[in-house]
Amino acid sequence: MLADLLSECFAADLEETWERERTATPVRAFAVRLHATGCSLRETTTILAELGVERSHQAVWQWVHRLADSVPDPPTAKPSRVAVDETAVKINGEWSWLYAAIDLDTKLILDVALFGRHGTDPAAAFLSGLAEKHDLSDTTFLVDQFGYRTALARLGLNGRVDYTDRNLIEKWFHTLKMRLDRFHNSWVGSRQSVRQWLALFAHYYNRLRPHQSLDNRTPADEVLN
Numbered sequence: 507m508l509a510d511l512l513s514e515c516f517a518a519d520l521e522e523t524w525e526r527e528r529t530a531t532p533v534r535a536f537a538v539r540l541h542a543t544g545c546s547l548r549e550t551t552t553i554l555a556e557l558g559v560e561r562s563h564q565a566v567w568q569w570v571h572r573l574a575d576s577v578p579d580p581p582t583a584k585p586s587r588v589a590v591d592e593t594a595v596k597i598n599g600e601w602s603w604l605y606a607a608i609d610l611d612t613k614l615i616l617d618v619a620l621f622g623r624h625g626t627d628p629a630a631a632f633l634s635g636l637a638e639k640h641d642l643s644d645t646t647f648l649v650d651q652f653g654y655r656t657a658l659a660r661l662g663l664n665g666r667v668d669y670t671d672r673n674l675i676e677k678w679f680h681t682l683k684m685r686l687d688r689f690h691n692s693w694v695g696s697r698q699s700v701r702q703w704l705a706l707f708a709h710y711y712n713r714l715r716p717h718q719s720l721d722n723r724t725p726a727d728e729v730l731n
Contacts, residue, residue: 533559534569539710541570570706580616580712581729584641585609588616589648589672590633592624593679595686597700604682604704605632608675610648613717614725615678615708616640620701630657637661648672682707 533554540550547563554561587610592603603624607616617636621628636642647658647665649672658665685707716722723731 533557537561537566538569538706539714541566570703578709579639580614580708581726582640583609583612583614583616583729584643585611585614585616585645587611587648587671588642588645589668589675590629590636590654591650591672591675591679592621592629593683594624595620595700597697602697602700603628605629606675606678607632607636608678609725609729610671610674612725612728613674613720614729615712618704618708620697620704624653626653626656626660629653630660633657633661633663637663678711681711 537550537554540553541547545553547566550566551561551563554566588607589610590605590607592605594601595604596602603621604618605621605628606618608614609616617632617639619632619635621631633647642663645664647654647663648668649655649658649665650669651667654665655667711725713724713726716724720728
């Protein structure tokens with residue numbers, strides 16, 4: 507299993523991300539994946555050391571963010587049902603709000619975005635950005651009451667209040683928070699570093715993590731096939 511993990515790499519077209527590095531690409535990809543799946547920087551460097559690769563926390567952190575700058579957007583989708591919601595995250599001791607949208611049928615994370623506040627205007631801005639990336643002409647958004655109904659009406663999008671079918675996004679937020687609890691001190695830094703990690707985590711969830719409900723395919727596989 508360890509050999510399989512070390513042989514795995516992110517998309518081949520990201521190879522240029524690793525140019526002029528002294529650590530082999532599969533090892534760096536393995537370290538980034540460990541971090542994305544919940545290992546702290548300390549735990550990641552300890553595992554690398556057990557494999558005979560001595561690297562600093564800072565080196566691994568740089569690998570994470572270099573890759574996060576290069577990961578592709580999720581594949582374009584034409585979802586029929588989308589759950590959208592926000593959750594509070596703390597950066598440098600201050601609260602921000604992470605907005606996310608998930609296709610309930612393919613489990614694809616359609617987009618994530620970070621805002622300094624929550625309410626109707628951030629919700630409308632997030633939905634507007636989502637409409638630029640995906641075909642939402644036949645989409646019904648499943649939302650709670652807060653801010654979204656007005657935002658949907660403002661943009662001419664369809665939606666309804668739902669507290670049951672949309673629980674998939676609550677589960678995704680729970681998974682995200684479990685990861686953050688492992689290394690939240692790494693978020694003492696810029697909002698850009700948070701956005702980079704979120705992009706990497708969404709990439710991992712969409713393209714690398716198989717889902718039992720999708721017959722062990724990834725959400726990206728489900729959309730593209």
